[in-house]
Amino acid sequence: MSRLAQYLEAAERDNTRRSYASAIRHFEIEWKGLLPSTADAISRYLADHAATLAINTLRQRLAALSRWHTDQGFADPTKSSLVRQVLKGIRSVHAVPEKRARPLELAVLQQIDQWLDAAISNAQQSGDRSALLRHTRNRSLLLLGFWRGFRSDELVNLRVENTEVTPGQGMACYLGRSKGDRQLQGRTFQCPALSRLCPVTAFNAWIDLAGLMEGPLFRKIDRWGHVAEESLHANSLIPLLRSLFAEAGVESPEEYSSHSMRRGFAGWARASGWDIKELMEYVGWKDVKSAMRYLDASGATLQARFELGLTAVAPAGTQQPPPLLLLRK
Known part of the structure; x- marks a missing residue:
């Protein structure tokens, strides 16, 4: 490996390189897509996998395809309005709550x-x-x-x-x-x-x-x-x-x-x-x-959080209620 190739390889994380290579293989070999591609073909690729792949996985596939076109000197079809609209529609139709790991307490x-x-x-x-x-x-x-x-x-x-x-x-x-x-x-x-x-x-x-x-x-x-x-x-x-x-x-x-x-x-x-x-x-x-993606909301009830704030300002029993005003008849 030349020194230039070593520096180019060092510029990118191993995980990113592997995941991008896997995404290109999936597009070319499993889906039988052709590279360079078009906005129409990539939109059909997204639509074909919208029900089976998570939205983040689809974004990662788009990033890999975008990188391939840029590196090879071709126009990037993933930036087209058609692809953006298809991805937006997939998010709407296949919206699911994000799965997050349980925090280690x-x-x-x-x-x-x-x-x-x-x-x-x-x-x-x-x-x-x-x-x-x-x-x-x-x-x-x-x-x-x-x-x-x-x-x-x-x-x-x-x-x-x-x-x-x-x-x-x-x-x-x-x-x-x-x-x-x-x-x-x-x-x-x-x-x-x-x-x-x-x-x-x-x-x-x-x-x-x-x-x-x-x-x-x-x-x-x-x-x-x-x-x-x-x-x-x-x-x-x-x-x-x-x-x-x-x-x-x-x-x-x-x-x-x-x-x-x-x-x-x-x-x-x-x-x-x-x-x-x-x-x-x-x-x-x-x-x-x-x-904020890593921070869970407080488990305390709304009332308990309000009362905690009140206690910090004025502990219970330290203030007397104001006297009642007598209204003149």
Whole structure:
């Protein structure tokens, strides 16, 4: 591969490249579409899959087709008014509520951590190195994923040599690229050391046990206790977490995904009084709309929320009602 090709490949995330290639294959091979295409053909493609594909999937397919035409020097048919109108009609006819992962609440996180603590002790006593490595890795992945609000691709792209621990204070994780970093400037994510459920302690335990000095932080482990050179794949995190949650006795583990850690942290921070601006800065959201997708509305009733506000201004019993005025006859 030439140096130019290396730079071009580095400019785009692996997940984006794979998903775009898959979308083009679907259009050309499965649907038998021709490239370059026309607005009419792409509109028919959307209509043929409107009932079976989610609206976000259709948008992703359009983005891939748009990219292909632009890269090949052709006019982009996906920007036509016909395609926009068809997509608008599909949204109207096939409107469905957005499926979102269940947030990982702090109580559930503690339940899983306690189970992992017991599982690690049992593996140590029985000499089961494979189980010991797996549980220790999962504990580090879970706690760091929660307290940093990391996406799945961010977790699997963490590297040992780019992570620095300051004893008693916390850790700093550098990522050269992430979904929110459109300019590929890289960013260092700080994470504090905590008195319990500590991500720093869990990180140290994992790299010490696995003997990691460099390379991917979270790796595959086979049944014989061999730690792989390559990292976990982002798509493997959902089944990994659901299996872990099921083992720990969490109710309805199938409702959780890798986004559950990010949503759970956002909910915890909101309940703990974090300002939306500092939450956006910490997690890495660029706009309020992105942040609000992760924040659930308060579960309190309308009356309870009003009464809470009244109590904060004037606690009950501190004010006397005004005297009644006697009307003259």
